[in-house]
Amino acid sequence: MNRQDLITKIKEKKELSGLSSKIVEEELNKETKNIDLASLSEKEIKVIIKSVRNSLRKLTGRFQYTSKKENILDAHASTKERKEDYPFLKSMLKDLNVQSILDLGCGLNPLALAEPSLEYYAVDIKEDELKIIHDYFKLNNIKGRAFFYDVRKIKDDLPRTDITLILKLFDVLESKGHKLAEKIINHIHSKHILISFSTKTLSGKPMNHPQRGWIEHLLARLNYKFKMLARKNEIFYLAERN
Ligand SMILES: C[S@@+](CC[C@H](N)C(=O)[O-])C[C@H]1O[C@@H](n2cnc3c(N)ncnc32)[C@H](O)[C@@H]1O
The missing domain is CATH 1.10.8 (Helicase, Ruva Protein; domain 3)
Structure with missing residues (x-):
């Protein structure tokens, strides 16, 4: 072969x-x-x-495929779990007066968050989902782009936006150490970064200690102030450069 x-x-x-x-x-x-x-x-x-x-x-990441086309967000475990949190995320973006978004390892997330009033740059390594997002952007007059980008090789060539989303990505990228997370954060030039982690174990049970101490230490060391926002299935860290 x-x-x-x-x-x-x-x-x-x-x-x-x-x-x-x-x-x-x-x-x-x-x-x-x-x-x-x-x-x-x-x-x-x-x-x-x-x-x-x-x-x-x-x-x-974890997948659950569904045959129901009308409910495409349910096709991805990540977006499905977050369905009830999208209104919370949308109002957070509004309060921060966000006009442009960079979404790293976006999955299908842009389908829930993108709006014609926002410029949206969505990157992932899955070409099938990027194509869905590309078509969705076109159909709904969303400014921005969905494109292939391997964040393990991040450089200073990504669009500069008001906020960068790193949702449920870090756990997928590294299981030992956090060098890559540090490299990624160092290459981001947004005022805000929203980082999230699942609060469920792979078997779907709630974690005993969902808080990620390491990201708190890392953000503090890199001179970000942040707040932690715990939701039912996900823990968010909203960080702002000092
Ligand atoms: C657990 S999913 C989270 C998806 C989305 N951020 C969300 O929270 O709904 C992880 C995503 O990261 C993407 N991903 C994994 N490794 C990547 C890499 N090296 N560069 C870019 N994206 C990556 C996967 O394809 C997948 O869509």
Whole structure:
């Protein structure tokens, strides 16, 4: 099996099919550095496919697909869990007089928050969801863009906006340490950053200690003042540069 066939095979799983092939290839390359794929047995190839899929699943987050088209926000566990909090988020954006938003690892979140009065820049690595958002923006005259961007390689090339949203992203990006979170925050040039974390465990049970002490220390060290806003399923940190 050549590299391209392997990428296609890995993407056969429904929950990975929308991922950019570039991301799949990078993950595959990490696992098969210096290995000649042609020399591998069928069994070894299977192990590699399984392992790459597992790594990719960590990036894509939890999924629940639904056949109900009219309720697309329910297709994504993140937006579904947040449904009752969207009015709260919208009024927060209004109170902060936000005119422009950068949404990192956006998922389907822009479908709930974008409005023609806001400029919205939505980035993710899932091309299928970016396409849905792109079409939605076009149809609803939303200013801005939805585009592929791997935040692990963040540079100073992202649009400068009033607020940057980092919703339920950090837990997906790193399981050990918080170097990447620091790098990302250091490359953000918005007045406000809204960071959130799920307050449920992967099995859906409420966490005993949903507060993330590490982000509080990091924000303080990077000279941000912040407030914590705890909701039923999610904990938000609204940070402002001092
Ligand atoms: C748990 S979901 C949260 C989605 C959305 N922010 C929300 O709260 O509804 C995590 C999202 O981060 C995206 N993601 C994961 N790794 C990424 C990366 N390296 N760069 C950009 N987006 C990434 C996933 O594709 C997924 O849409």
